[in-house]
Amino acid sequence: MAPSLHPLIDNGLVKGDPSFSGGVLRCLCPSDPVEVTLASNVAHNHACGCSKCWKPQGALFSVVGVVPRDKLSVTAHADRLQVVDPSATIQRHACTRCGAHLYGRIENKEHPFYGLDFVHTELAKDGKGRGGFQEPQFAAFVSSIIEQGFPPSGMAEVRDRFHKLGLETYDALSPPLMDAIATHTAKKNGKLPQDA
Ligand SMILES: [Zn+2]
Ligand SMILES: [Zn+2]
Structure with a gap:
């Protein structure tokens, strides 16, 4: 039995609805x-x-996406939320x-992803299952599972499984996100104009 990548991925991707406007986690x-x-x-x-993202029991990967922080509100039992590691860049509640x-929320206003909150759509239970939330688009930090004890000899198979589902695999973030981080840094350093 192959190890679980993630329950939202193991049995094939369920396409999201591009006009979906949100839901409850x-x-x-x-x-x-x-x-x-x-x-x-x-x-x-x-x-x-x-190793920092929250994963379902037995899964090798998390599934994580972002929403603008002003589109997220805690609507029940906020008192039971606690930040996992207050020293981490992303404050995971x-x-x-x-x-x-x-x-997960970034409080450092200088961070390239400030203003975005990180969420796990598998927690959506609005009667429509995962609802129309966007399906996973790629796999990031794939090699990092080795650091958590996954045998290196199994990596080719893991990447192959993602590729068969149409998901590209990266050992950092995807190129558009890496470009966004580098652009942010270049603007801060004055290497690129603010409107680049
Ligand atoms: Zn992660
Ligand atoms: Zn709980």
Whole structure:
């Protein structure tokens, strides 16, 4: 049995609805779940192999996308959210009871991704399953799963499984996101004009 990449990926991708305008994410607590309401679809949704992202039990990857922070609001049991690692760039707000990460937020205004919150669409339980949320677009930080104990000899198969689903694999973020980070840095350093 091949290891799970992620439940939203293992059995093929379910396409999102491009006109989808948001939904509710709930933590895994069977009663009184923490609830976050998104007033927008996610963008740049992707599988991530880094060690910081919250993953379902047994999965090698997380699935994580972004929404503008002003489109996200905590609508139930905000008191049960706690930041997992206050020293991390992304402040991941997790339920203190079940451990699910409801959202990650960047508070450093200088960061290229300031203004975007990171969310896991598998927590959407709005009666439409994963609803119309954008399906994963690529796989990022793939080699990082080795750092968490995955055997290097299995990497070709992991990348192959992503490719068969039409997802490109990267060992950092995708080129458009890496370009966005570099552009932000160049503007800050004065190497590029502000309107580049
Ligand atoms: Zn919970
Ligand atoms: Zn990650």
